[in-house]
Amino acid sequence: xxxxxxxxxxxxxxxxxxxxxxxxxxxxxxxxxxxxxxxxxxxxxxxxxxxxxxxxxxxxxxxxxxxxxxxxxxxxxxxxxxxxxxxxxxxxxxxxxxxxxxxxxxxxxxxxxxxxxxxxxxxxxxxxxx
Amino acid sequence: xxxxxxxxxxxxxxxxxxxxxxxxxxxxxxxxxxxxxxxxxxxxxxxxxxxxxxxxxxxxxxxxxxxxxxxxxxxxxxxxxxxxxxxxxxxxxxxxxxxxxxxxxxxxxxxxxxxxxxxxxxxxxxxxxxxxxxxxxxxxxxxxxxxxxxxxxxxxxxxxxxxxxxxxxxxxxxxxxxxxxxxxxxxxxxxxxxxxxxxxxxxxxxxxxxxxxxxxxxxxxxxxxxxxxxxxxxxxxxxxxxxxxxxxxxxxxxxxxxxxxxxxxxxxxxxxxxxxxxxxxxxxxxxxxxxxxxxxxxxxxxxxxxxxxxxxxxxxxxxxxxxxxxxxxxxxxxxxxxxxxxxxxxxxxxxxxxxxxxxxxxxxxxxxxxxxxxxxxxxxxxxxxxxxxxxxxxxxxxxxxxxxxxxxxxxxxxxxxxxxxxxxxxxxxxxxxxxxxxxxxxxxxxxxxxxxxxxxxxxxxxxxxxxxxxxxxxxxxxxxxxxxxxxxxxxxxxxxxxxxxxxxxxxxxxxxxxxxxxxxxxxxxxxxxxxxxxxxxxxxxxxxxxxxxxxxxxxxxxxxxxxxxxxxxxxxxxxxxxxxxxxxxxxxxxxxxxxxxxxxxxxxxxxxxxxxxxxxxxxxxxx
Numbered sequence: 167x168x169x170x171x172x173x174x175x176x177x178x179x180x181x182x183x184x185x186x187x188x189x190x191x192x193x194x195x196x197x198x199x200x201x202x203x204x205x206x207x208x209x210x211x212x213x214x215x216x217x218x219x220x221x222x223x224x225x226x227x228x229x230x231x232x233x234x235x236x237x238x239x240x241x242x243x244x245x246x247x248x249x250x251x252x253x254x255x256x257x258x259x260x261x262x263x264x265x266x267x268x269x270x271x272x273x274x275x276x277x278x279x280x281x282x283x284x285x286x287x288x289x290x291x292x293x294x295x296x
Numbered sequence: 297x298x299x300x301x302x303x304x305x306x307x308x309x310x311x312x313x314x315x316x317x318x319x320x321x322x323x324x325x326x327x328x329x330x331x332x333x334x335x336x337x338x339x340x341x342x343x344x345x346x347x348x349x350x351x352x353x354x355x356x357x358x359x360x361x362x363x364x365x366x367x368x369x370x371x372x373x374x375x376x377x378x379x380x381x382x383x384x385x386x387x388x389x390x391x392x393x394x395x396x397x398x399x400x401x402x403x404x405x406x407x408x409x410x411x412x413x414x415x416x417x418x419x420x421x422x423x424x425x426x427x428x429x430x431x432x433x434x435x436x437x438x439x440x441x442x443x444x445x446x447x448x449x450x451x452x453x454x455x456x457x458x459x460x461x462x463x464x465x466x467x468x469x470x471x472x473x474x475x476x477x478x479x480x481x482x483x484x485x486x487x488x489x490x491x492x493x494x495x496x497x498x499x500x501x502x503x504x505x506x507x508x509x510x511x512x513x514x515x516x517x518x519x520x521x522x523x524x525x526x527x528x529x530x531x532x533x534x535x536x537x538x539x540x541x542x543x544x545x546x547x548x549x550x551x552x553x554x555x556x557x558x559x560x561x562x563x564x565x566x567x568x569x570x571x572x573x574x575x576x577x578x579x580x581x582x583x584x585x586x587x588x589x590x591x592x593x594x595x596x597x598x599x600x601x602x603x604x605x606x607x608x609x610x611x612x613x614x615x616x617x618x619x620x621x622x623x624x625x626x627x628x629x630x631x632x633x634x635x636x637x638x639x640x641x642x643x644x645x646x647x648x649x650x651x652x653x654x655x656x657x658x659x660x661x662x663x664x665x666x667x668x669x670x671x672x673x674x675x676x677x678x679x680x681x682x683x684x685x686x687x688x689x690x691x692x693x694x695x696x697x698x699x700x701x702x703x704x705x706x707x708x709x710x711x712x713x714x715x716x717x718x719x720x721x722x723x724x725x726x727x728x729x730x731x732x733x734x735x736x737x738x739x740x741x742x743x744x745x746x747x748x749x750x751x752x753x754x755x756x757x758x759x760x761x762x763x764x765x766x767x768x769x770x771x772x773x774x775x776x777x778x779x780x781x782x783x784x785x786x787x788x789x790x791x792x793x794x795x796x797x798x799x800x801x802x803x804x805x806x807x808x809x810x811x812x813x814x815x816x817x818x819x820x821x822x823x824x825x826x827x828x829x830x831x832x833x834x835x836x837x838x839x840x841x842x843x844x845x846x847x848x849x850x851x852x853x854x855x856x857x858x859x860x861x862x863x864x865x866x867x868x869x870x871x872x873x874x875x876x877x878x879x880x881x882x883x884x885x886x887x888x889x890x891x892x893x894x895x896x897x898x899x900x901x902x903x904x905x906x907x908x909x910x911x912x913x914x915x916x917x918x919x
Contacts, residue, residue, distance in 0.1 A: 175307040182314055204532040211531035222370040222457050222475075225353075229369045232482035237556040 344522040346529065352514030353477055353774075355543030357491055357504055359552040360586070360769060365491050366505065366596075369480045372455040372473035374463065377447045378409040380470030388466045395462055396452045406451060411443040454478070479505075481596035487555050489590050489612035490548070490714055490767060493599045502610070504546060504767070507713045511771050514543030544779065547770040549584035557892045558587040561885050566591050569867035569881060575614040577750040577861045578889065582784040583763030586858070586897075588747075590614055612715030618743040619844050619863065621706075622828030622878070623680045623812075625739030625749075627756060629688035630677055631799045632700035635791045638691045641798055644670045647683045654690050659734050661686045678805030680812045680827060682738045689737030694725035697736060703790035704752040705762050706744050710787070712765045720744040739830060750861035753826070753848040756803065757856040760796035762787040800824045804853050807883075816847055816883035818890050820901050824856075825849020825886065827878030832866065842866050843875060847882035851890060857899045862886050 233239070244251050328336065357366035374396060393403040451471070455463070460473050479494040492503015500509040517540030522533035558576045565574050571591070578587040592609040594602050602610060611617070633639045647668035651658050662682040676684030689697050701707060707722025721743040728736070735741045744752075747765055755762050764785040771780040791799075803824035807817040813827045828846035831838045848861040862885045867876040893899060 172307075175311060178311045179307060182311060186314075200532075204530075207531040207534070211529065219457075225367070226369050226457050228364075229367050229480050229482060232364045232367065233480070235363075236483045237486065237552070238484060 344524075344530075344533075346521055346523045348519050348521060348529065350517035350519070350540040351475075351477055352516050352540040353542040354479065354494070354514060355512040355545040355772075355774070357508075357512070358545055358547045359487075359550050359555070360548065361551060361553070362547075363552050364482055365487060365548065365550070365552065366479060366481050368477045370457060370475055371453075371478045372457070372460045372475050373453045374451040374455045374460070374471070374473045376407060376449050376451055377470045377472075378407050378449060379445045379447060381407055381409075382469050385468045385470075388468050392463065392466055392468060392471065395459065395466075396455065398451065403451070406449045410446045410449075412446055413443060483552065484595045484597055485593050486552060486559065487548075487550050487587075487589070488593050488596050489610075489614070490550060490585075490588055491596060492714060493596050496600065503612075503714045504548065508546045508768065508771075511544040511546060514774075515541040517541070542774040544774070545772040545776070546768055547772060549580075549586060549767055549769045550588070551586045551896075553896055554578055554893060555587040555589065557889060557896075558589045559593070561889050562589055562591040562593075564888075565864060565867075565881075565885060569864060569870045569876065571864045571867035571876075573613050573617075573866075574862075574864045575746045576863070576885070576889070577614055577746060577859075578893070579750065579754060579765065579859050581754075581758050581856055581859070583751075583754065583758075583765050584769065584784075585765055585767045588612075588614055588767070614746040614863075615712050615715040615717040616745070618718060618720050618745055619749075619846075619865070620740055620830040621742065621744045621749050621752075622739040622830030622844065622846060623682075623685075624753070624826045624828035624846055624848050624878075625701075625706075625742065625744075626677060626680065626685040626688075626737060627752065627799055627803070627826055628701050628704050628706075629685055629692055629697060629737040630673060630802070631704075631756070631791045631795055632692050632696060633688045634673070634798055635700070635795045636692065636696065639673050639688070641674050641802055642672050644672055645676065645684050645687050647671050647676070647681045647687075649683065652687065652690065654730075654733060657730055659690075659731060661734055662738055662740075674802040674805055677799075677802045677826065678808070678811040680806075685737040686734035689733050694728055694733055697733065698722070698725040698728075700790065701736070701742065703762065703788060704755050705748050705787070705790075706742060706752065710747060710751055710765050712747055713767060717747070718745060720748055739828060746861060746863045749828075749846065749848055749863070750859060753850065753861065754859045755790045756796050756799050756824070757850040757859050758796075759793040760789055760791040762790050800850075800853050800856075803849065807849070813847060813849075813879045813883040813886075815879055816849060816886045816890075818851060818887055818894075821851045821890075821894075821899075822853035822901075823849055823851040823886075823890070824853040825883075827883060829875075829877045829879075841868055841874070843868055843877070845871075845876040845878045845881035847878045847886045849886060852899065852901055857897060858890070858893055860886050860889055860893075862889075 243249070353370075354368045356364050356368070359365050389403060389407065390400050393400040396403075455473060463471065463473070477498075481488075481491065481493070488503075490503055492505040492507075493501055494505050495501045500506040500512070505512065517538050519537035520535050522530045524530055558578060562574055562576060565571065574591040576587070576589050577585065579585045590611075590613045592606075594609050599610065634641070639645075647664070647670065649661065650663075651660050653659070664682055668679060668681045668683065671679060671681055671684050673684075673688070675681070676688070692700070701722055707720055709717050709719045711717075728741075732741045751762060751765055764787050766782055766785065768782050770778050770782065773779050801824075803826055804822050805811045806813050806825055806827065807823040808814065813825060816825055816827075817823055825847055826849065828844075828848070830844045830846075831840065832842040832844060833839070834842050844863060844865050845867060846861070846863045848859070850856040850859040862882040864876060864881045864885075867881050868874055871877070872880050
């Protein structure tokens with residue numbers, strides 16, 4: 167009977183120690199997990215804050231660029247720096263409907279041969295290949 | 297074997313003691329978590345929760361080429377809690393003062409801890425008080441005589457992100473900023489009357505800002521969380537979160553290059569003629585406005601600095617003010633009479649008569665500026681004959697003239713989204729005086745906005761269809777995806793394409809030799825247009841010294857690409873001869889703008905598709 171009682175106590179102690187060990191481990195794991203969750207949440211929040219910060223800086227820079235590119239500012243700079251740039255107010259492209267070679271030759275010859283445009287016959291003499 | 301200390305009894309006692317400890321711990325836990333729960337959580341529930349709002353970024357307003365006309369930039373309202381300052385940071389104060397461009401003495405004054413009596417809010421001015429943070433706890437209520445610390449003093453309100461970074465690097469405890477978005481208009485005055493502005497209370501007050509506020513403003517986000525003892529957020533305890541939704545962007549049909557050309561032209565007009573006001577509208581053939589500008593205007597970034605006496609400059613005069621359209625209106629009776637087949641372009645009318653019978657009454661016809669003879673319909677337009685227009689009106693009759701005027705957009709709002717559009721004045725024909733049938737065809741006894749005149753001319757350019765004037769092309773979400781696209785919207789058909797083509801052909805004569813506006817002609821292009829010069833009603837009578845000069849037209853006449861309207865109000869004192877005619881004041885502006893638009897909009901002359909007979913050949917005419 168005494169032997170049985172001692173065995174029960176031994177078992178009880180072993181189970182108590184195992185329970186304490188397991189409980190402690192579970193507690194530690196829980197605490198560690200909660201810490202990790204907190205750390206991850208904080209890292210996420212920090213990342214979001216960083217992203218928002220960079221977005222704001224990008225916005226600010228973009229706004230500065232847009233402001234500096236405003237027409238009145240560019241005109242002012244043009245004057246202040248003496249660049250002499252002029253607005254594009256003349257037709258840069260002329261749509262040629264007649265013979266291009268003849269037209270170019272006429273223009274080239276106009277200054278050489280006469281005041282006005284050279285007649286087509288003169289062009290043919292100048293450019294026999296055409 | 298001796299059992300020593302580890303006898304069964306002692307072991308049982310130890311085991312029991314451990315169990316008892318566990319039981320005690322368990323009871324204590326239950327006590328804390330169940331019985332004392334409310335009492336323990338009550339103070340925490342007051343202190344730890346925090347509601348963190350997250351401001352949505354207001355969407356941008358872009359022009360047709362993607363340039364930002366309005367955008368949002370975050371700014372920081374920098375302040376200090378004087379009671380949180382530490383002596384160890386005092387050596388950094390001078391550097392802070394230099395950074396925020398505040399005299400050091402002024403900074404030190406603001407850093408001085410101050411108190412105020414409870415209930416004496418506002419005595420220290422708007423720049424001081426309780427911290428204006430949304431999650432600040434309400435102060436404990438005390439008696440009226442209780443001294444409360446002032447925990448917020450403003451230092452500077454327009455601190456940029458980069459400057460705030462430098463302030464934060466100083467690490468002065470008690471100095472902190474509150475972030476908010478501020479509206480910025482990079483192009484200052486450009487298209488001010490169209491874009492509108494957001495006021496200092498962040499309320500959209502005018503223009504596209506107000507009209508498209510639903511799309512632009514976005515939706516504020518928020519999250520509920522907890523904070524630690526140092527007021528730092530504990531993200532792991534965030535319980536609810538509604539993410540912010542940034543505002544959509546609005547893409548306008550306004551082309552900033554065209555708008556800039558128009559505003560430069562207005563500046564030149566203002567310098568040359570010093571008019572009371574002037575407006576220019578440029579649009580394409582789908583009713584989309586490429587440029588709309590008024591003189592005088594204002595800087596959108598400094599809208600609050602416009603003096604009260606000059607607030608009229610903030611009004612969009614092109615849609616909110618009305619004028620007598622003058623001779624530009626003659627396209628209405630001409631088109632109506634052609635559409636009804638009462639006349640052909642080559643029908644000849646006697647424009648020398650000064651009285652004609654109409655509905656049993658003898659009506660006097662309006663005077664001409666110079667002697668006219670027998671004129672074809674084309675010549676009536678190109679010479680701007682008042683009597684010819686009156687006869688066209690009389691041929692149409694009151695009912696049909698009113699119907700055509702309304703079909704051309706007069707007398708009702710066109711649905712332009714911004715600027716407080718007004719309907720103009722066109723009375724029902726039943727209320728007309730007998731003489732009105734001779735005066736309305738020449739643009740008197742009827743009032744319209746600049747935009748109505750412009751759209752009436754657009755009817756001819758667009759093949760007889762009255763289009764709704766529009767200024768918004770697209771709505772884009774924060775990811776720049778198009779969520780809605782606006783298209784051409786027809787209000788109704790005014791005249792047939794054939795009639796529109798005939799009128800367009802006749803209007804070419806206006807800008808040719810013998811027409812009233814050779815000054816509007818553009819080399820290499822057929823320009824169709826009409827001048828207008830109307831007297832102003834001053835001091836109870838029609839003035840001969842105050843006029844409104846106008847020119848509205850389009851080119852190339854056969855295949856129009858752009859419609860331009862120029863209105864100059866009261867430029868007589870600087871105009872040649874003391875009278876501001878559409879020919880001398882408005883037509884040259886049309887020409888200059890048109891010439892500059894050719895390369896920008898890639899306008900090509902194309903083949904002439906205009907019957908030469910329709911173009912007037914007579915010389916003379918001044919209006």
